[in-house]
Amino acid sequence: MRIASLLPATTEIVAALGRADDLVAITFECDHPPGLAAPVVVRSALEPGMTPGEIDRTVRERAAAGLPMYDLDREALRAAAPDVVLTQDLCGVCALPGHTVAEALDELGLPDVAVHSFDPHTLDEVLTGIGGIAAAIDADASPMLSDLRRRLTGLDTALADVDRPRALVLEWTDPPFLPGHWVPELVRRAGAVPTAGVDGGRSRAVAWEDLESPDAVVVTPCGYDLAAAVAQAGPIADRFPDVPVIAIDSAAYVVRAGPRLVDGIEALAHALHPAVVPAPEEVRCAQVSRKGRDSDR
Incomplete structure (x- = not known):
């Protein structure tokens, strides 16, 4: 399966599931695990080196003007020829919105590519969403999720008093x-x-x-x-x-x-x-x- 991950979190999850070699497209923020070889197809509209205050002002100005925060390289995505695209609609400031991806796939003549949106709001939804991503890419998340939940239970016990x-x-x-x-x-x-x-x-x-x-x-x-x-x-x-x-x-x-x-x-x-x-x-x-x-x- 050829996987395009347009969110750093989903890239990390794909790699943790042992499928990093199946990644054919990632974003400029996908830095874990190190050494990913997939082409970058999403870049930020923000200039490097901006201060937090400058970033906040720029985000507000671009939002008011209806300008996107991210640029999708549509031709690079076409060349990647993914079977599935992992994206999100949780936050337009934090990552490329999923509806933008769906529109781009239609424009590129790739309407049959599966799009999986990862939109957790709580910790439990993060864990459930990891299982959803695993299902979307034909992987088994059970060992990972069991370990994560075991560690959380251990912390709850240690911090009880x-x-x-x-x-x-x-x-x-x-x-x-x-x-x-x-x-x-x-x-x-x-x-x-x-x-x-x-x-x-x-x-x-x-x-x-x-x-x-x-x-x-x-x-x-x-x-x-x-x-x-x-x-x-x-x-x-x-x-x-x-x-x-x-x-x-x-x-x-x-x-x-x-x-x-x-x-x-x-x-x-x-x-x-x-x-x-x-x-x-x-x-x-x-x-x-x-x-x-x-x-x-």
């Missing part, structure tokens, strides 16, 4: 955005109580003065790796000098709806409760103070 800090979670820093979709649940599963957020819904912008005083701050800027999250967390630590500020690799472990969400929960659980949850083997989080990074988790 801990004191849970009230955590302010920032999914964007300029302007501040409170999290949506599965992110508040991830924070709860890691042993904290999110001070705000929209379970299963969209993230939303807020004013700094409207934020509640938390016991901890989790900085998880959408699409950024750990180094960038740490850099953005520095000014946040200045705003909240009396509470711990934790930065996490959001691109890998928070906003990408794949199996590594459980890795992110485990990492955040250790950062919040180091005496209860062991440290992961690789660095996924960093504790940040007003002077910069203190320690990695």
Whole structure:
């Protein structure tokens, strides 16, 4: 089966299911696992090196003008000749919308290509959606899902009696955005109580003065790796000098709806409760103070 994955999360899921060699088209953001050889057919309309504030302004301007956030290379997709295309309709800012893909396939004379949309809003829907992708590409997700659920159950048991800090979670820093979709649940599963957020819904912008005083701050800027999250967390630590500020690799472990969400929960659980949850083997989080990074988790 020839698979076009137009979403980093689905690329990661396909690879985790042992089908990376069947990928014939991916996006510019598909960086896991490293070394994917498939051609890139989706690129961002954003310029490299933009600050969070510049990105926010550009996204708003393009949305107001009816301009897309992503460019699909239709001829490259035609040349890839996929049997199935994995896409989404959850967020037009985060990835190429599925209706755009369907329209492009019709334009290219490929109306018989199967299109599978992956649109989870909660952690359980992520896990269920992994099973759906597996079915779409004739793979078996049972071993993976059993392991992910076993690890989540183990965390629930380990954290059953801990004191849970009230955590302010920032999914964007300029302007501040409170999290949506599965992110508040991830924070709860890691042993904290999110001070705000929209379970299963969209993230939303807020004013700094409207934020509640938390016991901890989790900085998880959408699409950024750990180094960038740490850099953005520095000014946040200045705003909240009396509470711990934790930065996490959001691109890998928070906003990408794949199996590594459980890795992110485990990492955040250790950062919040180091005496209860062991440290992961690789660095996924960093504790940040007003002077910069203190320690990695």
